[in-house]
Amino acid sequence: MSTGTATATSAASTTTLSPITSTTIVVTTTSTMSTSTATATSSASTTALSPTTSTTIVTTTTGTMSTSSAAETSSASTNTLSVVTSTAILMTTTDTMSTSTAGLPPYLDIQPGTIVGVWNTFAGDNNTLAIAGTTGAGTYFTDQTPANLIDHSLGTRYSSRGSPGFGNNSLAGLNTGFYATVAQCQPTLEGFRLGNSYPYSDREPLTVTVEGTNCDDLVNCVNWSLLYNGSTGLYIQMNNLAYGDYQSIFNTISYKSYRFLITSKRSISVFVSYGEIQLFGYSTQTSTSQNETSSNTSLVIQSGSVEALWNTFAGGMSYIATENSSGAGTYYIGQGPTNLFDNKTTSKYTSRGNSSSGSNAIAGLNTGFHVTIARCQPTLSQFRFATGDTGAERDPIMITVEGTNCLTLINCTSWTLLYNDTSGLENVLDRSTYGSYKSIPSPQSFASYRFLVTSKRNATNSIFVSYSEVELYGY
Numbered sequence: 001m002s003t004g005t006a007t008a009t010s011a012a013s014t015t016t017l018s019p020i021t022s023t024t025i026v027v028t029t030t031s032t033m034s035t036s037t038a039t040a041t042s043s044a045s046t047t048a049l050s051p052t053t054s055t056t057i058v059t060t061t062t063g064t065m066s067t068s069s070a071a072e073t074s075s076a077s078t079n080t081l082s083v084v085t086s087t088a089i090l091m092t093t094t095d096t097m098s099t100s101t102a103g104l105p106p107y108l109d110i111q112p113g114t115i116v117g118v119w120n121t122f123a124g125d126n127n128t129l130a131i132a133g134t135t136g137a138g139t140y141f142t143d144q145t146p147a148n149l150i151d152h153s154l155g156t157r158y159s160s161r162g163s164p165g166f167g168n169n170s171l172a173g174l175n176t177g178f179y180a181t182v183a184q185c186q187p188t189l190e191g192f193r194l195g196n197s198y199p200y201s202d203r204e205p206l207t208v209t210v211e212g213t214n215c216d217d218l219v220n221c222v223n224w225s226l227l228y229n230g231s232t233g234l235y236i237q238m239n240n241l242a243y244g245d246y247q248s249i250f251n252t253i254s255y256k257s258y259r260f261l262i263t264s265k266r267s268i269s270v271f272v273s274y275g276e277i278q279l280f281g282y283s284t285q286t287s288t289s290q291n292e293t294s295s296n297t298s299l300v301i302q303s304g305s306v307e308a309l310w311n312t313f314a315g316g317m318s319y320i321a322t323e324n325s326s327g328a329g330t331y332y333i334g335q336g337p338t339n340l341f342d343n344k345t346t347s348k349y350t351s352r353g354n355s356s357s358g359s360n361a362i363a364g365l366n367t368g369f370h371v372t373i374a375r376c377q378p379t380l381s382q383f384r385f386a387t388g389d390t391g392a393e394r395d396p397i398m399i400t401v402e403g404t405n406c407l408t409l410i411n412c413t414s415w416t417l418l419y420n421d422t423s424g425l426e427n428v429l430d431r432s433t434y435g436s437y438k439s440i441p442s443p444q445s446f447a448s449y450r451f452l453v454t455s456k457r458n459a460t461n462s463i464f465v466s467y468s469e470v471e472l473y474g475y
């Protein structure tokens with residue numbers, strides 16, 4: 001699959017190149033080719049160069065390149081020299097343009113928590129999931145996880161070993177990649193950019209397949225539609241952290257999730273590494289939309305994302321509560337926060353908070369939960385609570401609601417306070433009963449939300465804070 005046909009167009013004069021010229025370099029891949037074939041075309045002479053000559057263009061203009069093209073020799077000619085000159089300028093202009101997205105479609109956001117590494121995986125086939133590890137086939141570098149691709153930092157990489165799983169070789173990292181789900185509703189992918197892995201340029205992926213799917217179960221999904229088979233946009237080796245060139249995808253079909261699989265790399269290396277993935281396209285909804293409040297729908301929470309909290313305060317870190325029969329920082333056995341989302345007012349979430357036992361003023365306060373909204377509906381605009389089936393003294397009365405886009409909620413300190421008011425249960429003494437709908441004053445798009453209870457009905461005496469349901473609405 002390491003096939004490639006590169007066509008580079010450049011101006012003949014070193015003085016007339018513009019940044020736009022640098023973005024006109026396009027590499028496409030055809031599956032019928034067995035070796036890389038590059039053709040460089042000068043606008044002045046329209047001189048086609050041989051494959052080996054054009055490889056020399058890249059090698060020559062990146063003086064610090066280590067080994068990637070060392071084995072390839074050039075049939076030196078006068079044509080080679082002229083193109084070398086213009087390509088050197090192309091690289092310079094690419095340097096200065098590498099972060100601009102002017103003229104590109106809008107970003108599509110990857111839903112935090114949905115990006116998963118794969119290995120030994122081929123377009124059209126099922127996934128083989130990769131895991132973090134220090135060595136071995138099917139692992140990625142322990143601290144260089146797929147989540148690093150969407151942390152907005154070029155300097156943090158995703159580094160896959162693939163097979164055989166150790167050592168410096170031509171196979172390492174090939175047929176690895178990731179899948180991920182887009183946050184916006186009905187997204188249509190029109191293009192992408194990859195961040196490079198400078199100073200480990202030997203690891204950089206050169207060709208990739210991109211597929212789309214609407215499978216709900218991505219782990220076992222085999223229904224992948226091939227959308228792209230071509231360059232990663234990283235064909236020019238850079239001497240700094242940078243994005244590769246934007247690669248457009250001819251696609252008009254909406255898919256919820258996408259899979260990227262690396263099919264070739266720059267050189268012999270220990271890993272395939274890249275720093276970021278950016279997706280571009282359009283959707284029926286932008287994540288910052290503020291004008292759809294009239295069409296509130298029930299928000300779907302991401303499976304497994306609800307976690308119990310205690311000793312947690314608005315603006316601070318979350319502290320995870322555990323299930324136990326007694327003790328501070330615990331919730332009642334069988335009464336965890338997933339009970340809040342089972343559509344049954346007969347099942348409840350019951351927290352002790354800082355109280356190790358007994359009825360007192362602090363029991364259950366500063367407890368709550370955080371939760372991530374499933375794809376496509378990231379703006380919380382309304383909610384309502386329901387009372388538990390017993391113990392009116394335990395009802396939450398005052399609460400805070402915060403939002404965040406942190407990738408890892410447990411260490412997150414970037415919480416935006418959205419609501420600090422009543423739970424809607426203040427006038428509801430009946431058991432297993434919904435309170436009033438409460439509105440977020442200024443709804444914003446966030447991947448995850450945190451609800452914390454700051455007061456309860458009986459301010460001096462209860463064993464717990466307890467409630468049976470929390471419904472989330474938004475758009």
Ligand SMILES: [Ca+2]
Binds near residue numbers: 148153157
């Ligand atoms: Ca990164």
Ligand SMILES: [Ca+2]
Binds near residue numbers: 342343344345346348
């Ligand atoms: Ca329930």
